[in-house]
Amino acid sequence: MFIDIAFGKDEIKNTMKKENIQSLQVLRGLAALAVVIHHSIRAVTINNGDMVFSSPWFIDNHTVMDIGAAGVDIFFVLSGFLMFYISDKYSKESFSLTNFLAQRFIRVWPLYAVVTTVICLVLLRKLFFFDQFSFDLQLYRLASFFFIPSFNESGHLQPILGVGWTLNYEILFYVVFAISLKVSTKNPLPWVGGSLLILFFIGYFSSKETVVHAFLSNTIIFEFIFGALIGLMFKKRYLPMNTNATAIISGVLIIILASMFNVDDDFRFATTGVGAALIFCGMLTLNQDFKFPKLFITLGDASYSIYLVHMLFIYQLCFRVLYKVPETLLANINAEMIALFMTIGSVLVGILFYYLVEKPMLNWFKKYYSRSKPAIS
Numbered sequence: 001m002f003i004d005i006a007f008g009k010d011e012i013k014n015t016m017k018k019e020n021i022q023s024l025q026v027l028r029g030l031a032a033l034a035v036v037i038h039h040s041i042r043a044v045t046i047n048n049g050d051m052v053f054s055s056p057w058f059i060d061n062h063t064v065m066d067i068g069a070a071g072v073d074i075f076f077v078l079s080g081f082l083m084f085y086i087s088d089k090y091s092k093e094s095f096s097l098t099n100f101l102a103q104r105f106i107r108v109w110p111l112y113a114v115v116t117t118v119i120c121l122v123l124l125r126k127l128f129f130f131d132q133f134s135f136d137l138q139l140y141r142l143a144s145f146f147f148i149p150s151f152n153e154s155g156h157l158q159p160i161l162g163v164g165w166t167l168n169y170e171i172l173f174y175v176v177f178a179i180s181l182k183v184s185t186k187n188p189l190p191w192v193g194g195s196l197l198i199l200f201f202i203g204y205f206s207s208k209e210t211v212v213h214a215f216l217s218n219t220i221i222f223e224f225i226f227g228a229l230i231g232l233m234f235k236k237r238y239l240p241m242n243t244n245a246t247a248i249i250s251g252v253l254i255i256i257l258a259s260m261f262n263v264d265d266d267f268r269f270a271t272t273g274v275g276a277a278l279i280f281c282g283m284l285t286l287n288q289d290f291k292f293p294k295l296f297i298t299l300g301d302a303s304y305s306i307y308l309v310h311m312l313f314i315y316q317l318c319f320r321v322l323y324k325v326p327e328t329l330l331a332n333i334n335a336e337m338i339a340l341f342m343t344i345g346s347v348l349v350g351i352l353f354y355y356l357v358e359k360p361m362l363n364w365f366k367k368y369y370s371r372s373k374p375a376i377s
Helices: 018-044 062-067 069-088 097-131 139-146 162-183 189-204 211-216 219-235 244-260 264-270 272-284 294-300 304-324 335-372
Strands: none
Touching: 018 062, 018 069, 018 272, 018 294, 018 304, 018 335, 069 219, 069 272, 097 139, 097 162, 097 189, 097 219, 097 304, 097 335, 162 189, 162 219, 162 304, 189 211, 189 219, 219 264, 219 272, 244 272, 264 272, 294 304, 294 335, 304 335
16 A cells, blocks of 8 residues: 555645655555565466476576565554654644544545455456355455455455555554544544554564464554654654755665564564665655656556556456466476566556556546535644
8 A cells, every 4th residue: 555555645745845745655655565575576486376387597596586575674663753744734623533544445445446356356267167266255254345354265364355455554554643632633633543553562472373363463564663763853854954865765675684584573673674664765855857658657646456456456467367377388388477467568568557447537536525415624
């Protein structure tokens, strides 16, 4: 999920200036692109399935490979900012916990369920035609349809749709934020921060073999707080407005250094997370005269679709084609060129998916929900 994975322009267009919306829209598109590049590079290097390409020029360097993963951190900062920023429109009288969570669920779940279903159909095909029962078809794994975390066959905390691990944290944050907003619509930030800290300690002191430990003890959840704090500073006009380039360049350098030194995930929030927060601040306060190409705006519009479908494109389509290419020919194909093709293809398929599936589906759910429930004011 930005303007994060689970927000659209319509939800904040009345509370933010047009230029801020556009810059955040572009940022989420670039963040999604960074994640796609990260996974494309991994696909032709450490996850290449023993396929032999010609020697990579530079992408086998772990620094180059890991930089794109920071797109996830940008998403989390964006989510924290937007949830806090839109909270001003609620009061005790207008806030409905049920409606709030229903709207978030409608924005996130349908498309996620569609893509997860496609993966399950691929696994069922293997079962019916090749008698290969997949680990992911077990009942407790299917619970990932509803953002319930579990370990995959390799012991990693990933749902059936691998990139969905970030959505599990998004949903956790939405629930925490909604409950905090129910407690205090005027100042939910301390309640959000305190709740996430308590959940972190619950996870940290849980048995290390459990899902609870693996899920809740991930310090990446504190990146939502970075976004919320930026939202507070932005509303109170504490953010410096003339240091955009400095903030963006500093954030990029921090992320590069964190990748170079292979910083442990326990400190990701304090390194890559801080870098993502600086990039976000820089984009948020860009001069209103700065104009983005329309392609960048489209990339932002389609970012959720791109994020969800790119792994399917890479591993279910590109890999199927590559496995059919003779090894002698494959060895003459440059790994960077394959990664570039995977990246471009993922973006194009994601944009197509946005226009043909996500947008019509979201419009239908919005109309259905508006007829059955009162909209949140």
